[in-house]
Amino acid sequence: MAKSIGRETHGTRQTRKATASGWIGSTLEYYDFFIYAQAASLIFPQIFFPGGNPTMAIVASLGTYGVGYVARPIGAFVLGHWGDTHGRKNVLVLCMFLMGLSTMAVGLLPTYEQVGMLAPVLLVALRLVQGFAVAGEITGASSMILEHAPFGRRGFYASFTLQGVQAGQIFAAAVFLPLAYFMPESAFVAWGWRIPFLLSVFVLIAGYFIRREVTESPAFVKEESAGQRPSAPILEAIRHGWKDMIRIACVALVNVIAVVTAIFGAAYAVQPSYGIGFHKSVFLWIPVLGNILAVIVIPFFGNLSDKIGRRPPIIAGALCAGALSYFYLYAISIGSVPLAIGASMLMWGIVYQGYNAVFPSFMPELFPTRSRVSAMAIGQNIGTTITALLPALFTFIAPPGSHNIPLTIGTLTFGICVIAALGAWTARETYRVPMGELGNPQAVPIDEAEYVKLREKVLEEERSTKATPAGHEKFN
Numbered sequence: 001m002a003k004s005i006g007r008e009t010h011g012t013r014q015t016r017k018a019t020a021s022g023w024i025g026s027t028l029e030y031y032d033f034f035i036y037a038q039a040a041s042l043i044f045p046q047i048f049f050p051g052g053n054p055t056m057a058i059v060a061s062l063g064t065y066g067v068g069y070v071a072r073p074i075g076a077f078v079l080g081h082w083g084d085t086h087g088r089k090n091v092l093v094l095c096m097f098l099m100g101l102s103t104m105a106v107g108l109l110p111t112y113e114q115v116g117m118l119a120p121v122l123l124v125a126l127r128l129v130q131g132f133a134v135a136g137e138i139t140g141a142s143s144m145i146l147e148h149a150p151f152g153r154r155g156f157y158a159s160f161t162l163q164g165v166q167a168g169q170i171f172a173a174a175v176f177l178p179l180a181y182f183m184p185e186s187a188f189v190a191w192g193w194r195i196p197f198l199l200s201v202f203v204l205i206a207g208y209f210i211r212r213e214v215t216e217s218p219a220f221v222k223e224e225s226a227g228q229r230p231s232a233p234i235l236e237a238i239r240h241g242w243k244d245m246i247r248i249a250c251v252a253l254v255n256v257i258a259v260v261t262a263i264f265g266a267a268y269a270v271q272p273s274y275g276i277g278f279h280k281s282v283f284l285w286i287p288v289l290g291n292i293l294a295v296i297v298i299p300f301f302g303n304l305s306d307k308i309g310r311r312p313p314i315i316a317g318a319l320c321a322g323a324l325s326y327f328y329l330y331a332i333s334i335g336s337v338p339l340a341i342g343a344s345m346l347m348w349g350i351v352y353q354g355y356n357a358v359f360p361s362f363m364p365e366l367f368p369t370r371s372r373v374s375a376m377a378i379g380q381n382i383g384t385t386i387t388a389l390l391p392a393l394f395t396f397i398a399p400p401g402s403h404n405i406p407l408t409i410g411t412l413t414f415g416i417c418v419i420a421a422l423g424a425w426t427a428r429e430t431y432r433v434p435m436g437e438l439g440n441p442q443a444v445p446i447d448e449a450e451y452v453k454l455r456e457k458v459l460e461e462e463r464s465t466k467a468t469p470a471g472h473e474k475f476n
Contacts, residue, residue: 075135107197159302252383317354322417
């Protein structure tokens with residue numbers, strides 16, 4: 001075991017390259033995914049659905065957002081299999097093309113006024129393609145970075161996957177901000193909303209050139225060269241790791257915080273039928289500021305998980321973020337922009353990142369290389385699919401005119417976060433388990449003192465080679 005661990009402490013230059021490519025790829029792809037989320041809250045109810053019933057238009061529009069997640073388990077099965085049999089690099093390039101093309105097509109769709117019910121049908125079809133594509137992104141990028149990372153630094157490097165996702169959300173909201181603020185309302189509704197979707201052509205081009213330069217992960221190459229590439233990784237994952245797949249599906253329910261912040265919260269704040277009165281351009285700053293803060297703190301939590309373990313930050317993040325959802329929804333209910341921004345930054349920008357930064361290492365470490373992408377993709381996407389259906393459910397339970405919306409939706413949110421925390425609590429700790437032993441329930445973590453010594457060796461190598469991603473040496 002000592003030799004195996006020792007080899008894991010080398011190759012940090014390649015780790016840096018894999019981390020950078022994973023960060024940029026996740027940023028570009030989740031820009032595509034989240035511009036849809038912004039539009040579903042802010043503009044789609046008015047242009048893709050009948051205008052006679054505003055409440056049902058909001059429910060239907062947020063339902064199309066959730067439909068994208070319905071396709072994610074299907075994408076998880078297909079793309080997870082592809083990633084475990086054809087490599088992490090290949091699946092990431094495929095995801096990029098599917099996402100970019102479907103997003104551009106949304107920007108070309110006719111409206112309900114032009115073609116009637118065909119408009120929402122086409123919107124749903126393209127959202128399904130988006131959901132299918134994104135199912136392989138987080139899992140593929142997390143596995144790629146994790147398998148390149150040196151022992152003792154897997155949590156830190158894998159966290160950059162989600163830092164890229166948060167950056168993509170910043171860009172998605174930032175593109176809408178000048179349009180919503182400077183364009184006349186009539187022009188924005190007529191054609192301005194299409195611009196962010198059509199800009200995805202640049203995402204597609206940039207993503208292709210970035211991802212084609214990434215080398216395949218050492219762990220996958222080792223499996224392939226030894227003739228151990230599985231023919232049916234999904235069956236292996238279910239046969240040997242079904243309990244952990246259920247656990248990570250539960251843990252992924254913490255995504256309800258993202259739903260409450262950026263989807264239901266946006267509709268609650270800006271849709272006229274709720275009567276709160278937030279202007280679209282003002283509310284768009286809430287996820288922007290929260291995500292800017294998240295980009296800063298994510299490496300701290302990733303690094304912390306390499307010191308104290310994966311489970312503590314996830315459990316604390318889930319419970320505290322769930323509790324703060326009451327305060328965030330209350331701030332919206334009283335129409336206080338400063339309070340809503342402050343609550344968002346605390347709940348979403350800081351506390352929630354305890355989960356968000358750590359799950360890219362926590363989840364794949366529960367499974368062996370042979371079935372890692374399949375197992376994580378299926379478990380994680382089942383959990384996020386459930387949470388993506390919540391905006392429409394929340395709107396149905398607490399429609400415009402309801403009383404005590406913060407208490408009702410806040411209680412549901414906190415209850416879901418408790419389930420997620422329990423899922424993490426029942427999982428085994430993996431941060432001191434060598435790469436070759438990951439996925440083995442009987443694996444014995446190395447001694448704490450030896451782990452600290454090996455981790456210090458890795459940090460010294462990073463300092464000597466300047467292999468830590470630029471601008472993040474301070475997180476060591």
